[in-house]
Structures are given as structure tokens and as C-alpha cells.
Amino acid sequence: MNPFRILILLFALCLLSCNRIANKTKEGLNKGGEMVGESATEFFDGVSEGVDKTLECKIILSDSLLKNGLKTGVYTVDSRSHNNNNKLTLYLIFETALNTEVIAKAYNKSGLEIGRAKTTIQGQKGDAGYFEFLFDQQTDIGFRNTITIN
Structure with missing residues (x-):
């Protein structure tokens, strides 16, 4: 096999694996961000409810x-x-x-x-x-x- 073709094949494999790693990283970050967003929302809902109860007549x-x-x-x-x-x-x-x-x-x-x-x-x-x-x-x-x- 031609060394040039082998080099192109290796380069293509590296490019595909890097793209896959980037996609998995992006998915992980999205999941983490989603969890942080849900936790923050629950926290602020709890704080708001506590403030409402404290200020009520x-x-x-x-x-x-x-x-x-x-x-x-x-x-x-x-x-x-x-x-x-x-x-x-x-x-x-x-x-x-x-x-x-x-x-x-x-x-x-x-x-x-x-x-x-x-x-x-x-x-x-x-x-x-x-x-x-x-x-x-x-x-x-x-x-x-x-x-x-x-």
C-alpha cells in the first residue's frame, strides 16, 4: 500500500476519533449544565418560598x-x-x-x-x-x- 494512502487513512481516523471525543465532551457538558440549572432553580424556588413565608401577614x-x-x-x-x-x-x-x-x-x-x-x-x-x-x-x-x- 502506498505510504501516502496510509498517511491519509491515519489522518482520517484521527479526525473521526477527535470529532467523536468532542461530541461526547459536549454531551457531558450539556448534561452537567442541565443538572446545575435544575439545582439552581430548585434552590432559588426554595429561597423564594422561604422569603414569602417570612414576610407573610x-x-x-x-x-x-x-x-x-x-x-x-x-x-x-x-x-x-x-x-x-x-x-x-x-x-x-x-x-x-x-x-x-x-x-x-x-x-x-x-x-x-x-x-x-x-x-x-x-x-x-x-x-x-x-x-x-x-x-x-x-x-x-x-x-x-x-x-x-x-
Whole structure:
């Protein structure tokens, strides 16, 4: 066999094996990157969930409202035309018909009352909806505050 042909054959074999090694390396790196990405996503999801739980307010319904079939859903606390977070929007679920005026009392982390707001809630059995409690403009509902509804 011609030495030139042998040289070309060896060169072609080296080129093919290098290409195969490069492809396997690329696959390995892709798998590693995928695993790192999944781990990082799970880590940040966990951190986010922990922060959410730490910053949540506690909403407590009175025994009377609970006995009348009222349940809470989601809520938001935001401001109404100024910087303090003084507006509570609360999703309420009616398991029985109810029409009553309620008072929301906000307490800071130390358990001191910081504000009150009244609103009328009305719903039929099976109804649900959002209700707003507008506190005094000096009230600033902060993180980890407690709000009771009586």
C-alpha cells in the first residue's frame, strides 16, 4: 500500500476519533449544565418560598365568623394614594349566607394594635369575592403583622 494512502487513512481516523471525543465532551457538558440549572432553580424556588413565608401577614378570623361558615383565601396589602401600606384586600369564601359589618384590626410584630378598619361583607352560600379594608392613612401594615377580623 502506498505510504501516502496510509498517511491519509491515519489522518482520517484521527479526525473521526477527535470529532467523536468532542461530541461526547459536549454531551457531558450539556448534561452537567442541565443538572446545575435544575439545582439552581430548585434552590432559588426554595429561597423564594422561604422569603414569602417570612414576610407573610397572619390573617385570623374570629370564632363567630368561622362558625358562620366564612373562610379566607388570598390577600394583598398595598397603599391607597400614599406611601403607607394601609389597604387590605381579602378574598372571602361563604359556606353559608352572611351579611354583617366586620372590623379588621392590625397588629405589628410586637403585638401592638396599629389600626382598625370596618367594612360590610355580604354573600350567599357558595359565594366568594374580594373585600377591601381601608385603614387610617397613618397605618402601615408591615411584614409579619397580624390582622384579626371580628
